[in-house]
Amino acid sequence: MLDAAPAKKLVEVDNLKMHFPIQGGILRRQIGAVKAVDGVTFDIFEGETLGLVGESGCGKSTCGRAILRLYELTDGVVKIDGSNIADASTEELRRLRPAMQMVFQDPQASLNPRMTVAAIVGEPLMEHSTMSKADRLARVYELMDAVGLNRDFANRYPHEFSGGQRQRIGIARALALNPKFIVCDEPIAALDVSIQAQVVNLLEDLQEKLGLTYLFISHDLSMVRHIADRVAVMYLGKIVELAPRDALYSGPLHPYTEALLSAVPEPDPSLEAKVERIILQGDVPSPANPPKGCNFSTRCPKVMDICHEIEPEFDEVQPWRFTACHLYKETTNQTASQKAASTEAHKSAQLGEPK
Amino acid sequence: MLNFTIRRLLLSVPVLVIISFVIFMLLELAPGDPMANVPLTVPPEVKEKMREALGLGEPWHIRFVKWLIQFFVVEPQVLFDHVFGTGFAEDKLRVISWQTRSPVMDIVVQRIPQTLWVVGMSYVIGVLIALPIGVISAYKQYSIFDQIGTFVSMIGFSVPTFFSGVLLIVIFSVNLGWFPSIYDTTHKVNDWSSFVFQMKQMIMPVSVLALYNAAQISRFMRASMLDNLNQDYVRTARAKGMTEKVVVLVHVLRNSMIPVVTVIALGVPQVFGGAIITEQVFKVNGLGQLLITAIQANDLPMVQTLTFIFAVLIVVFNLVADVLYGVLDPRIRYD
Secondary structure: OOOOOOEEEEEEEEEEEEEEEEEEEOEEEEEEEEEEEEEEEEEEEEEOEEEEEOOOOOHHHHHHHHHHHOOOOOOEEEEEEEEHHHHOOOOHHHHHHEEEEEEEOOOOOOOOOOOOOHHHHHHHHHHOOOOOHHHHHHHHHHHHOOOOOOOOHHHHHHHHHHOOHHHHHHHHHHHHHOOOEEEEEOOOOOOOOHHHHHHHHHHHHHHHHOEEEEEEOOOOOHHHHHHHOOEEEOOEEEEEEEEEEEHHHOOOOOOHHHHHHHEEEEEEEEOOOOOOOOOOOOOOOOOOOOOOOOOOOOOOOOOOOHOOOOOOOOOOEEOEEEOOOOOHHHHHHHOHHHHHHHHHHHHHHHOOOOO | OHHHHHHHHHHHHHHHHHHHHHHOOOOOOOOOOOOOOOEEEEOHHHHHHHHHHOOHHHHHHHHHHHHHHHHHHHHHHHHHHHOOOOOOOOOOOOOOOOOOOOHHHHHHHHHHHHHHHHHHHHHHHHHHHHHHHHHHHHHHHOHHHHHHHHHHHHHHEEEEHHHHHHHHHHHHHHHHOOOOOOOOOOOOOHHHHHHHHHHHHHHHHHHHHHHHHHHHHHHHHHHHHHHHEEEEEEEHHHOOOHHHHHHHHOOOOHHHHHHHHHHHHHHHHHHHHOHHHHHHHHHOOOOOHOOOOOOOOOOHHHHHHHHHHHHHHHHHHHHHHHHHHHOOOOOOOOO
């Protein structure tokens, strides 16, 4: 993928914003917004797995759902296989759905408790294809084979399965319409460790066989290291770093990525004692009221003056490595204070009021 | 499921015997004298003889057992005779009303159609109105439709039927003269104009009760829909690319109906119990009205029998609700 001729871009996300209104007062007027995803830009190439990591509440899942437009986007462009889904009408969107599917986090809650496995997996076929009943059942069996479920279970209900099996149902359902792109929204978070490996291996096998493209959302850094080709790190609604997996894990650029990676447990106890953890101080600011300048400026161990003033741009600082941090902008670094001052002056001049 | 049903039916037998005993003892302990309406000029010895003639001379446990035999043995025999033309119940003493001296069950059978026509119809209409209102209110939560629905159901909840009933009578019978204020029980429907008259006399009591029922059920429906609309499987259905109609009507509604159906089933005994107040307001000769007059006249066999029938219905429909739960929700299995 890092070869000279890059693969085709399957998913293009440009400045995606997903703000949830906060309503208050007697008349329920909008008094603010939770900026769950606040201007995210990245591409996913055909056949690759992009890992999306970050701590709880940073907007990973919202980002994944927004890309499939399970929410009405606040702003931005999302192109999947060339068609812009951000402003597609409901009917157009429905027709585009087969190409993009999602595996959900909670395999219990995301399956309708009143439908059998055959009904859950076969329903999309009923809606989007003209298969006969027998063909549909054959396809359901085929999918159950593909994800390693016994065909005899087709008439059982979701509650009769274990967590791992339920997640396999979820994957079979997502595969039913031969999608190109699958968002895996923490597909293993609700499973225990032995099952996690099975499901991840299943996802990898399917990718190889069917040429799928994944957006793999997780907070499990080791699992992402295992499955992803490239990794994006999110903090408070923004991507702070996007890089090929090995480069990111061996030498993180952004201070947040550094802190995040230093938190990964070391399995070897003799090494574990020597690990130097970067412990971040304070809490994540509220996404309803993010700090001025860089979102990470309130907790960053390498914070500079400029970080509190100007939001860093998300730029390619090395080939294939994108980050949003002032540390890597030599020009801004040198003239940071100057530029901050001039921007302020410019702003006040525009507003026509002395500072 | 069948085993469960049979087990529950067997269990309900001792429950019902205990209920009938409690009802009997409550009536026994309650003050009141069936002879209270007899003129004071009748000498006390005569009154005593009249009491004995009603069977009041016996001690309470004998009377209770007699009632049990009459209700559980003789009355079913009467029904059997009536259906198959046999003669098992001949010359056996049935449960006799002290007011009319005729068998209680005969009177009950006479009254049931009135109650079913008015109260039953209001329940059906209430449910039919409530379900769509609940569904739409939940789907468009906080919309104008939802606000109006909430307001109307608050009115339905909080305004008692003796007020709304009288209000309707004042407006539509007294001022406008559209509908009769008294329900004519003897009216027979045999042609179009008599059917129209029947509809006219039903409209007011039915709408009063339907408002009350719809208020409750629409709230249940709305709450249950809201519960399910936020579930993950709804998002899954949308991600599958289902049309909004399928998402709401197949996925959400079918799951939301589980608690609502049981609530509806549990409300059915109240239909048979009649709406005592509404039947009084509109002079409907139903079961509720029968019960209230029996209480006023100290007609203990009538009160005992009616109350017991209501108890049976409540037990039966509780079972129906439980069975429905098992049928509708695959996660619930009784065996």
